Ligand SMILES: Nc1ncnc2c1ncn2[C@@H]1O[C@H](COP(=O)(O)OP(=O)(O)O)[C@@H](O)[C@H]1O
């Protein structure tokens with residue numbers, strides 16, 4: 272049986288004045304799959320995430336999630352449909368506790384809205400308590416160490432734990448697809464290995480969940496994903512198995528001067 276793709280991009284594009292930042296991208300992402308997006312700086316990778324999540328409206332094409340066109344929806348509605356993300360730069364609420372940062376991730380799907388509940392706790396005490404229990408479970412699955420420190424402020428965490436917490440927050444919305452924008456940036460080899468283990472563990476206990484990951488670390492790209500997509504000047508120039516894709520002349524050409532692909 273062939274299953275419809277989880278996410279389809281159909282001729283997706285955006286221009287900013289004269290610059291075509293994303294150019295007619297077509298893509299099908301299966302369920303339960305890890306795909307990495309690679310490409311030089313400024314190629315349009317983060318912009319593609321902003322199109323998928325509704326932050327930018329495309330000048331052409333469609334975004335289809337499980338057969339439903341979501342192109343015109345507002346970002347919070349797209350989040351509620353099951354697409355969660357992390358950003359290239361960390362966006363934690365530094366002064367809130369580690370646990371509260373995970374609870375905020377549930378905002379997309381709770382009735383009262385967790386933000387309202389946090390600000391006006393008498394509105395829905397019971398809902399908030401249920402959220403806290405579930406958020407604790409999610410955190411514990413990602414990292415027992417973070418769980419043990421759950422009442423400490425998020426702002427004191429080192430880089431690798433911040434990424435972990437952001438992934439826990441993304442998971443809290445019960446997504447079908449998680450987009451990670453350069454999750455290993457600022458990490459050493461040990462942290463990056465830990466990140467890959469976290470993602471594999473999350474995949475193993477969440478059937479059907481898919482990840483789309485923008486990455487520069489070619490060791491991660493060589494090891495983690497089921498397949499890769501290469502973006503250059505806003506266009507998808509290759510896709511498939513990294514071991515094959517990285518040898519393509521047009522991919523080597525896109526990376527000339529960057530050395531990353533040849534050395535992987
Ligand atoms: N809001 C915007 N307005 C104008 N140009 C933008 C905007 N967002 C991104 N760009 C441009 O689009 C191109 C792709 O950027 P980006 O998606 O951030 O690249 P990448 O993530 O692949 O490094 C760049 O030339 C960038 O300057």
Ligand SMILES: [Mg+2]
Nearest residue numbers: 316317318359
């Ligand atoms: Mg980027």
